[in-house]
Amino acid sequence: MIIRIEKGSAVPISSQIAEQIATLCASGKLASGDRMPSVRELARELAVNQNTILRVYERMVREGLLEMRHGQGTFVAEDAAGLTRSAHRKRLTEELRHVARQGVALGLDADDLHELLTAALEQVLRLARSNPKTQAKIEVTK
Amino acid sequence: MSEFAIEFQGVCKSFRRQEVLRGTTLQVEKGKTFAFLGRNGAGKTTAIGLMMGLLKRDAGEIRVLNLDPATHPVEVRRRVGYLAEDQTMYGWMRCEEILRFMAPFYPTWDHQLALQYAKDFEVPLATRIKHLSKGQNVRLGLVLALAHRPELVILDDPALGLDPIMRKQFNRDLITHLQGQGRTVFYSSHLLYEVEPVADEVAILDHGQIVRHAETEDLRRDVKQISLSREAAGLLANQARILDQRPDGDEVAIIVEEAPEVILALEQEGIEHQVVDLNLDEIFEAYVAGRKPEQAATQRVAGPCEVTT
Numbered sequence: 001m002i003i004r005i006e007k008g009s010a011v012p013i014s015s016q017i018a019e020q021i022a023t024l025c026a027s028g029k030l031a032s033g034d035r036m037p038s039v040r041e042l043a044r045e046l047a048v049n050q051n052t053i054l055r056v057y058e059r060m061v062r063e064g065l066l067e068m069r070h071g072q073g074t075f076v077a078e079d080a081a082g083l084t085r086s087a088h089r090k091r092l093t094e095e096l097r098h099v100a101r102q103g104v105a106l107g108l109d110a111d112d113l114h115e116l117l118t119a120a121l122e123q124v125l126r127l128a129r130s131n132p133k134t135q136a137k138i139e140v141t142k
Numbered sequence: 143m144s145e146f147a148i149e150f151q152g153v154c155k156s157f158r159r160q161e162v163l164r165g166t167t168l169q170v171e172k173g174k175t176f177a178f179l180g181r182n183g184a185g186k187t188t189a190i191g192l193m194m195g196l197l198k199r200d201a202g203e204i205r206v207l208n209l210d211p212a213t214h215p216v217e218v219r220r221r222v223g224y225l226a227e228d229q230t231m232y233g234w235m236r237c238e239e240i241l242r243f244m245a246p247f248y249p250t251w252d253h254q255l256a257l258q259y260a261k262d263f264e265v266p267l268a269t270r271i272k273h274l275s276k277g278q279n280v281r282l283g284l285v286l287a288l289a290h291r292p293e294l295v296i297l298d299d300p301a302l303g304l305d306p307i308m309r310k311q312f313n314r315d316l317i318t319h320l321q322g323q324g325r326t327v328f329y330s331s332h333l334l335y336e337v338e339p340v341a342d343e344v345a346i347l348d349h350g351q352i353v354r355h356a357e358t359e360d361l362r363r364d365v366k367q368i369s370l371s372r373e374a375a376g377l378l379a380n381q382a383r384i385l386d387q388r389p390d391g392d393e394v395a396i397i398v399e400e401a402p403e404v405i406l407a408l409e410q411e412g413i414e415h416q417v418v419d420l421n422l423d424e425i426f427e428a429y430v431a432g433r434k435p436e437q438a439a440t441q442r443v444a445g446p447c448e449v450t451t
Binding site for chain 2: 010044048051
């Protein structure tokens with residue numbers, strides 16, 4: 001499990017960690033039943049305050065992505081992949097709306113925007129085909 | 143009173159005619175990791191000097207572990223682990239010698255623990271202090287500050303001069319050896335993004351006063367940049383605390399405190415606006431660079447300081 005923390009980002013550290021764990025669940029890199037590192041371990045690994053990690057775990061338990069089993073640790077929940085996928089879909093919709101708004105502001109019409117999206121998609125797929133590792137990296141860092 | 147490890151109440155300190163602290167008020171809860179932020183010359187080291195009983199305050203009250211450092215300096219120093227900004231140690235001593243040299247000063251010194259920390263922090267025991275690298279020097283200072291099992295640790299800009307890898311390692315040590323054991327850590331820095339991952343709370347010191355004290359994540363939620371028309375910004379001027387503003391074409395970009403309330407009010411009024419999340423450096427800048435000299439001057443006049451010497 002690789003989590004990257006960007007210092008000086010406008011995204012708070014707890015959100016950065018939560019988003020990346022959610023992405024790992026959605027992509028199947030973290031499967032349901034997998035054991036998460038302990039709060040202490042992850043805090044040390046990332047050099048992040050233990051309370052921050054604890055809050056992230058607690059929030060994700062409330063959201064149903066993780067579950068804490070008493071005395072055993074924290075695990076990826078049963079339907080984590082499904083839950084994160086719908087959350088990601090929602091976020092992606094939001095990002096696409098943002099892109100669309102920018103496009104409209106630049107004076108592009110629907111056809112132009114569709115064309116740009118198709119081109120971007122082709123590029124990504126071509127890259128993924130030629131080098132399967134790249135795709136993994138895209139998933140992990142985004 | 144006893145739930146606080148450190149308390150400052152209206153503390154003033156001047157050096158000759160230069161006022162460094164002007165009515166500084168601050169409370170640090172026990173068990174918290176507290177980052178003390180300010181630009182160079184903001185008064186951080188002076189405040190720490192007062193806490194350790196190395197300087198005498200002109201006015202106000204200070205309690206460190208419920209003791210007044212001005213009247214009980216030795217007891218404070220026994221119970222606090224202190225790493226000075228310019229940790230100067232006898233260069234001719236070997237690391238192992240300075241550990242033995244320091245031990246008798248502290249009734250609670252644990253030499254086994256000192257050797258363990260030295261090992262954990264990779265301090266070369268047989269090397270002379272003058273031959274240590276900057277990073278090793280800070281780590282040796284940390285061993286000396288921790289070996290008597292202090293309940294409070296005060297570190298004056300420990301990350302200064304460390305490279306990024308050493309800083310991360312230092313943060314790890316802080317998390318494992320101090321936070322993990324529920325001790326209070328108070329440390330100063332001028333690098334906001336460095337303290338963010340580690341600190342529970344931050345306080346920003348500027349011109350000798352605390353301009354903000356908050357939990358790290360609350361600060362981010364609370365301070366945001368909002369772009370809106372000039373007229374709308376004019377309306378806000380009376381209702382919101384504006385930290386900084388700059389013109390942006392026909393619009394104004396303002397940085398406000400209590401952003402969620404301001405945004406809600408704008409939405410209710412149906413005023414067009416755009417919200418931008420800020421990183422901690424930008425928030426810090428808004429607090430310390432957004433303040434104009436006149437503002438600082440008015441605050442100085444209005445300040446509660448009565449210097450009695």
